[in-house]
Amino acid sequence: RRPPRSTLFPYTTLFRSKKLAATKSEQQILQSYKRWSGIRDDWPNLHRYREANALLPSPSKKEKRIVFMGNSITDGWIRVSPGFFNGKPYIDRGISGQTTPQMLIRFRPDVIQLKPRAVVILAGTNDLAGNTGPSTLEMIEDNLASMVELAKANNIKVILCSVLPVYDYPWRPGLKPAEKIITLNKWIKKYAAKNGLFYLDYFSSLVDERKGMKLEYSRDGVHPNKAGYQVMEALVEKEINKVLNKK
Numbered sequence: 001r002r003p004p005r006s007t008l009f010p011y012t013t014l015f016r017s018k019k020l021a022a023t024k025s026e027q028q029i030l031q032s033y034k035r036w037s038g039i040r041d042d043w044p045n046l047h048r049y050r051e052a053n054a055l056l057p058s059p060s061k062k063e064k065r066i067v068f069m070g071n072s073i074t075d076g077w078i079r080v081s082p083g084f085f086n087g088k089p090y091i092d093r094g095i096s097g098q099t100t101p102q103m104l105i106r107f108r109p110d111v112i113q114l115k116p117r118a119v120v121i122l123a124g125t126n127d128l129a130g131n132t133g134p135s136t137l138e139m140i141e142d143n144l145a146s147m148v149e150l151a152k153a154n155n156i157k158v159i160l161c162s163v164l165p166v167y168d169y170p171w172r173p174g175l176k177p178a179e180k181i182i183t184l185n186k187w188i189k190k191y192a193a194k195n196g197l198f199y200l201d202y203f204s205s206l207v208d209e210r211k212g213m214k215l216e217y218s219r220d221g222v223h224p225n226k227a228g229y230q231v232m233e234a235l236v237e238k239e240i241n242k243v244l245n246k247k
Contacts, residue, residue, distance in 0.1 A: 044105035045095050056091070059115055064244050065089045067111050069103060069147070070122040072096035073164060073223060081229040091116070099127045099135065100143035107147050111156070118157040118243045120200070120236060121147055122164075124184055125222070128177045129169045137180065141187055148197065157243045159236070160192045162203040167212025170220050178211035200239045205231050 059065045066089060068074050074094025078085050085092060093110040095102070100123045111119050123144065127135040144160070151158045162185040166177050185203055192199035206228060208214045213221050217228030224232060 044102040045098070046106050046109060048095055049093055049106075049110050053109055053114065056114060059089070059117075063089050065091065065114065065116040066118050066120060066240055067091045067093055067114055067116040068120045068122070069107070069111055070094040070120075071098045071103075071126050073125070074122055076223055077229055077232075080224070080226055081233065084229070084233050094122075097126060097131055098123075099132045100124060100140050100147075101132065104143045104146055107150050111147075112150060112154045116156055118159060118198075118240065119147075119151050120159045120161060120240075122161040122202075123147075124163045124188075125166060125177070125181070128163075128166075128180050128184075129172045129175065137184055137187070140184060141191070144188065145191065148191075148195065152195075157198070157246075158192075159198045159200050159239050159243060160188055161200040161236075162188060164222075164224070165203055165207040165211060165213045166222050167208075167210050169222060182211065198239055198243055200236060202232055202235060205235065 068077070068090060071094055074092060075096045077094065078092040084090070091114060093106075093114075095106075103121075103123055121144065124140045126132075127140045127143075148158050148160065163181045166181060169175055169177065181203070185201075189199050189201070191197070206213050206217050206224070213224075213228070217231065218224055
């Protein structure tokens, strides 16, 4: 017998089936729809930093502002290792789960409009995981190149980072991303050299013998732990100093 139509969620009947009804409550269906609706209405998640961006004053002439653009690896950085950001003109603009097309859309409000001296771009792993659908290496490369071109057009120096090593994605097992990451990193390094960018190699310091991330630097093989971020911090600060001292 068909269940009664919900007064709280009129779209529930669109999702109901015998299998779904057996595994999900109406509240779970409602929550799933809200999550899907939020993605549909703001796919690049422009609202995430909208208020923070509006409250951020323009940098002073002496301020050496650096924006970190990325995904969950950047998003989690300020939570796992907040001391790295405290008291420094570093602005974290990472969003968990994001792919390069999403970052490209929000590059103007979350990077250019903040008027930094430089941007640190760490992106591409979620594209390989298929977070927003199938993505080829060429598609990732195109999006990275577009972000770089936008930065350069606005006199923002670019630190282009290697993708961190991954043996397998826990949420999408079996994709075997390791070799693709190596290939993508070779392109990033070559592109950076060709276009006068600063290339930051995180990969070599974090990779293990399986071409994944060393166990001491990650709990899930994708996201750095405190020790992993400490390795990254030493590397990125060295590169930032190069950028700021170059005339």
